[in-house]
Amino acid sequence: MEIYSDKQQITCAIDGFKAKKLTVGMVPTMGALHEGHLQLVKKALAENDKVVVSIFVNPTQFDNKDDLLKYPRTLEQDVALLKTVSPNSIVVYAPTVEDMYGGNTVSQNFDFDGLEFEMEGRFRHGHFDGVGTIVKRFFDIVKPHRAYFGEKDFQQLAIIKKLVEKHDIPVQIVGCEIHRESNGLAMSSRNTRLSPEYKEAAPFIYKTLKAAKEKFGTKSATKVTEWVYEQFDKHDILELEYFLISDIDTLKPVKRKSKTKKYRAFIAVYANDIRLIDNIALN
Numbered sequence: 001m002e003i004y005s006d007k008q009q010i011t012c013a014i015d016g017f018k019a020k021k022l023t024v025g026m027v028p029t030m031g032a033l034h035e036g037h038l039q040l041v042k043k044a045l046a047e048n049d050k051v052v053v054s055i056f057v058n059p060t061q062f063d064n065k066d067d068l069l070k071y072p073r074t075l076e077q078d079v080a081l082l083k084t085v086s087p088n089s090i091v092v093y094a095p096t097v098e099d100m101y102g103g104n105t106v107s108q109n110f111d112f113d114g115l116e117f118e119m120e121g122r123f124r125h126g127h128f129d130g131v132g133t134i135v136k137r138f139f140d141i142v143k144p145h146r147a148y149f150g151e152k153d154f155q156q157l158a159i160i161k162k163l164v165e166k167h168d169i170p171v172q173i174v175g176c177e178i179h180r181e182s183n184g185l186a187m188s189s190r191n192t193r194l195s196p197e198y199k200e201a202a203p204f205i206y207k208t209l210k211a212a213k214e215k216f217g218t219k220s221a222t223k224v225t226e227w228v229y230e231q232f233d234k235h236d237i238l239e240l241e242y243f244l245i246s247d248i249d250t251l252k253p254v255k256r257k258s259k260t261k262k263y264r265a266f267i268a269v270y271a272n273d274i275r276l277i278d279n280i281a282l283n
């Protein structure tokens with residue numbers, strides 16, 4: 001499997017693919033790969049000749065130093081896992097912080113038409129500027145035909161679509177369904193840091209989302225939201241940071257339901273010091 005950390009080398013490899021008229025898919029990741037990532041990679045492999053998987057823990061999207069320090073870094077294991085999927089069609093791009101930021105580890109400021117101020121934007125200051133900066137840089141280097149992102153980070157997916165639209169980046173953004181453990185917990189690299197007690201408790205998040213979806217059929221968004229807050233108030237160890245029902249296009253919280261609009265429920269929960277997010281389509 002080809003593995004590059006150097007920008008010149010990956011550019012050269014991509015130029016070679018393009019010269020042979022091969023299509024290039026990209027799966028940007030921060031590593032600690034799990035089955036959810038592999039689903040994105042498999043979809044990308046089905047739709048492209050070559051797939052570049054970037055593995056880079058991007059410092060500018062972390063508003064919490066401790067979270068950045070503790071973020072799992074498992075490059076060897078990640079490469080071994082990718083080899084089991086396809087040793088020949090996957091290219092790993094694992095640059096250093098210096099390669100990507102050249103000694104100036106700061107984000108560019110973006111205007112995502114307000115999408116950046118909702119949900120995660122309220123709680124993780126500067127997060128989406130960091131995501132936008134690194135994803136744009138990756139697209140500039142790799143120039144993929146298609147790029148794949150999971151719906152677990154639904155707001156991120158919406159923001160990347162907006163980034164591409166506003167900056168005229170010639171790449172098709174493909175959103176992929178959330179991949180879950182058998183107990184319903186959305187797959188995340190952060191799950192590896194859950195203690196057994198919190199691992200057992202965490203499926204409560206999806207269970208509550210499913211019940212909220214059911215209730216949304218007959219109750220108002222306010223009533224459903226109150227009900228969810230009550231469930232977490234009663235929970236011994238999980239702490240709810242937010243639960244919101246929002247319009248999927250604007251990501252603004254719904255005030256009054258409309259039959260013509262599509263809604264999704266979004267949640268962020270602390271399992272001790274580990275922040276877990278999830279979401280569910282409601283209609």
Ligand code: PAF
Binds near residue numbers: 029058131134135156
């Ligand atoms: O979703 C992630 O893992 C990251 O936010 C991304 C898109 C790789 C950018 O660092």
